Amino acid sequence: MTLALWPEYAVVLGVLATMLAGMVSRERTIWGYWTTLAALAASGVFTIILWASGSLPRSLLHGGLSIDAFSMAVNGLVLVAAAGALLIGWNDRRYGGDFPILVLLALLGMMVLGMANNFIALFIGIEMLSLPLYILAASGGEGLSTEAGLKYLLLGAFSSGTLLFGLALLYGAAGTMVITAVVSPHLILPLAGAGLALTLVGLIFKLGIVPFHMWIPDVYEGSPLPVTTYMAFGTKVGAAAILMRFLFFGFSLASGWWGPAIGYLAVLTMIAGNLIALAQKDMKRLLAYSGIANAGYLLVGIAAHNMLGAQALLFYLLPYGLSILAAFAVLAFVAGDEESVSLDQLTGLYQRSPGLAAGMAVAFLSLAGIPLTGGFVGKFYLLQAAWAAHEPGLAVGLVVAAMIGLAAYIRPLQRSFSAVDGTPAPIRWPLAGAIVLVISVIGTIGLGVYPAPVVHIVNHSAAFYWLH
């Protein structure tokens, strides 16, 4: 038992404790939520201790796991995502006692993705992330939710198959499973090219990049709200982390093979995601297309293929995730007992609850990239990275996409700040969700006004990363 894996051990112990809590008392599922929250807190504390201990980087299992500043940053991000999703769905009878267990298991997969350094860890991470999410997507009862689960399952199995076959070909071309050792003079080129292409298709499927994005809106719309929150934040962090590690660690020397393709996909995804978001009437679908567009922004950091890009990508994940948490917390309040919110239901939100309307305004302005929010700072860093990489096309695509996105995000805001006749029904604020909303709104504004502490951490993570 090395100290280096304690954040993950805490999560595993949390899973066991939550299962036990569910067995001890079937009626009082609240115990399971508390043990899960305790496990998240313990894992967070271990991550911070590990970060401060100076014992990093560590390499475990013959190079299979690389525990370094980058994996610590990913740990922090996915812990925030899991805590947010857990609190938004806090002790909701609709999701039952299994919800916290599955959240923890998917969290473990995301943590493994942050430190995976060989094909086995990569595959296990992807599957540990996906399998609990299939169940979670289908956990909202009959109808839309099982349909979402079924679609997610079939497309997830297909993309995992593509990924696996790509990895198998790469293994054949390189003769090794360790990502950092793949590119060598002995690489068999056509085989490696085919393997890299199939692997990238599989990973990009999970991230939701445009030619492979069609499952995202359906799955987001049909899944229960806290699960959608978790997918929109946590899955994106995990997929972006492994994509970055795979390409920057493994294929850094062969960036000509993938750089242009990733760049074109990034521009296509940003613009198409925001354009389709313009036409959406359901808020979950709108945020799904927003998630697709944001995955495109993340790809800009990868396509830039420099240290600024790595830093910008890591930084952007935090304001994006906080805005998503705030937006979904508001939607969960407005939806109440329902599972989704249409654009029309937002009309007059300002009269029903000024606080919610303000929170939503912050979240959406951050997603659109208005100054004084974290989203603006994140997009600015991405723009800087694209510029430093001498890729003006990427920079122009990012700005154009942000402009289209602004139009898409203004519509729900305009609805919620328009007046309605009559006395509107007030909205109940569940305490757990209110905590998420307040913290993520403060975080979003804080990152926009004073991003220096987070920038410092991110620079440390990515700078170390580049020396490999």
Next chain:
Amino acid sequence: MMIPLNWVVGLGGALFAIGAVGVLVRKNPLIMFMAAEMMWNAAALVFVAYARSFHQMSGQVMAFIIIGTAAAEVGIGLAIIVAAFHHRHRLDIDEVSQLRG
């Protein structure tokens, strides 16, 4: 007599292609799921073939992990398929279309 490596990898490629085409053209979710599992098994076969030719264990380990994960995935997958279809009495993916992608 040793079977040449290229033949085994070719067989893996063919299985993968059949599986991929199966997922894309079939309408029955059970068959689609089966085709996806075929893609996984094609990858496992290729891993084992290369592991044998490199005299390494890592590819064999990967094949075991693929089989184990596939079993877990089938458990979850069949449960979801049954849940989605037990009140319809027919299996056709085109009927599952309340969500418009």
